[in-house]
Amino acid sequence: MPTEKQSSLGSTIGRGVVAGVAGTVVMTAFQKFVEMPITKRGDSLAPADFADKITPIHPTTPKGRQRLNWVTHFSLGMMWGAAYGVAASRGLRGQKAVNSVFAVVYTGDVLLNTALGLYHPTKWSTKDLVVDLVDKYVQAQGTGAVFDHVLDPAS
Numbered sequence: 001m002p003t004e005k006q007s008s009l010g011s012t013i014g015r016g017v018v019a020g021v022a023g024t025v026v027m028t029a030f031q032k033f034v035e036m037p038i039t040k041r042g043d044s045l046a047p048a049d050f051a052d053k054i055t056p057i058h059p060t061t062p063k064g065r066q067r068l069n070w071v072t073h074f075s076l077g078m079m080w081g082a083a084y085g086v087a088a089s090r091g092l093r094g095q096k097a098v099n100s101v102f103a104v105v106y107t108g109d110v111l112l113n114t115a116l117g118l119y120h121p122t123k124w125s126t127k128d129l130v131v132d133l134v135d136k137y138v139q140a141q142g143t144g145a146v147f148d149h150v151l152d153p154a155s
Helices: 009-039 046-054 062-089 093-117 126-151
Strands: none
Touching: 009 126, 046 062, 046 093, 062 093, 062 126, 093 126
16 A cells, blocks of 8 residues: 555656656757757657657648657657656666666667668667767656656655
């Protein structure tokens, strides 16, 4: 039975989802204000490509595609946060949790997108690989920080 100090798994995952949204905001701000000005990379529609591939949703206008991109972008961040919540419920916190969740989720992300034909990591430049790793690691760090220091600072 959950006590005041011990949260239910659902509650912990719920806080993880909220932290994932916050982590996605952190990553998006990092991309827009730091990474993209340095790399000169334009906006990515990779989340929309993913959703287009796995759902029956296929927007026919640029505005619809952009909406799908944002919804998917934040939905994927929520999934990263849920994974962090599961890790936290098992006692992982801080850098150990961030690094563990990042390793598992990032690997799954690359494998799934490669299997779907959306990623071609063997053809990525070093710059592309570094951008992908750093942007998603920033998301993982933001998620962990918000979860551990704002939403569930108990441990």
